Amino acid sequence: EAGVAQSPRYKIIEKRQSVAFWCNPISGHATLYWYQQILGQGPKLLIQFQNNGVVDDSQLPKDRFSAERLKGVDSTLKIQPAKLEDSAVYLCASSLWAGDTQYFGPGTRLTVL
Amino acid sequence: EDKVVQSPLSLVVHEGDTVTLNCSYEVTNFRSLLWYKQEKKAPTFLFMLTSSGIEKKSGRLSSILDKKELFSILNITATQTGDSAVYLCAVAGSFFGNEKLTFGTGTRLTIIP
Numbered sequence: 001e002a003g004v005a006q007s008p009r010y011k012i013i014e015k016r017q018s019v020a021f022w023c024n025p026i027s028g029h030a031t032l033y034w035y036q037q038i039l040g041q042g043p044k045l046l047i048q049f050q051n052n053g054v055v056d057d058s059q060l061p062k063d064r065f066s067a068e069r070l071k072g073v074d075s076t077l078k079i080q081p082a083k084l085e086d087s088a089v090y091l092c093a094s095s096l097w098a099g100d101t102q103y104f105g106p107g108t109r110l111t112v113l
Numbered sequence: 114e115d116k117v118v119q120s121p122l123s124l125v126v127h128e129g130d131t132v133t134l135n136c137s138y139e140v141t142n143f144r145s146l147l148w149y150k151q152e153k154k155a156p157t158f159l160f161m162l163t164s165s166g167i168e169k170k171s172g173r174l175s176s177i178l179d180k181k182e183l184f185s186i187l188n189i190t191a192t193q194t195g196d197s198a199v200y201l202c203a204v205a206g207s208f209f210g211n212e213k214l215t216f217g218t219g220t221r222l223t224i225i226p
Contacts, residue, residue: 042117042201042216043156055211089154099144099205099212101161107154 002026004105006092012111018080021108025073025094031055033102034067034077035091043091049075050098079110087112115140119202119217127225130192134220136202137184144205144212146178146185151199151219159187159200189222197224 005024013019025032030051035043046065047057052072060067064083069075079086089109093102116139126132138146145163149156160169162178162185169176173192178185189196199219205212 040218042203042218044216045213048211048213056208056213091155101147101158102214103158104149104155109154 006105016081020078023092029094031095031098033093037089115215117217123221125223134187138204140204140206142207147203149201
């Protein structure tokens with residue numbers, strides 16, 4: 001069974017630039033999550049989708065972050081404009097249903113200079 | 114606010130030693146506690162615990178949950194260099210009918226050959 005796919009694996013940008021990350025969950029998984037993991041910390045949930053609807057985006061900085069999952073399968077997370085403090089690993093995870101075990105992708109390491 | 118505290122923050126032991134990692138939590142409407150191993154970037158699932166006192170075991174790894182004292186331990190016996198990683202504890206709490214994971218900061222385990 002293929003795992004969660006993410007791209008790119010690494011991205012370096014300057015502050016105020018825009019960046020987008022892509023995630024393809026495990027086939028059949030209805031729930032998709034985006035997490036931000038700052039160095040030395042545990043992952044923090046940014047947004048959770050159930051199919052193509054948002055379940056929880058309470059910790060998403062909506063002035064600069066946006067995410068979509070238009071067809072209920074793959075998802076895109078965008079940051080516009082990026083700040084230095086956005087430097088982190090962005091992890092995508094998926095689960096069969098909300099409450100089932102979450103499986104993580106390899107992540108995208110973002111460096112904002 | 115849900116909280117997960119892991120200890121120690123880091124641990125360095127020699128190959129063959131046994132280690133115990135700790136996780137304590139405060140969460141609203143507890144559903145389950147999960148352990149993940151994080152090497153490089155993607156956390157990989159180890160255990161999900163829902164009931165007190167029932168040990169989960171996988172090879173040299175085992176874990177147990179105490180829902181009365183609100184903590185869990187992860188034991189690794191006969192450690193190997195491949196066990197070097199960050200071990201993350203996460204607690205799932207029910208949130209308006211949805212389940213939300215709160216992660217600890219992790220324990221960084223280093224095994225010296």
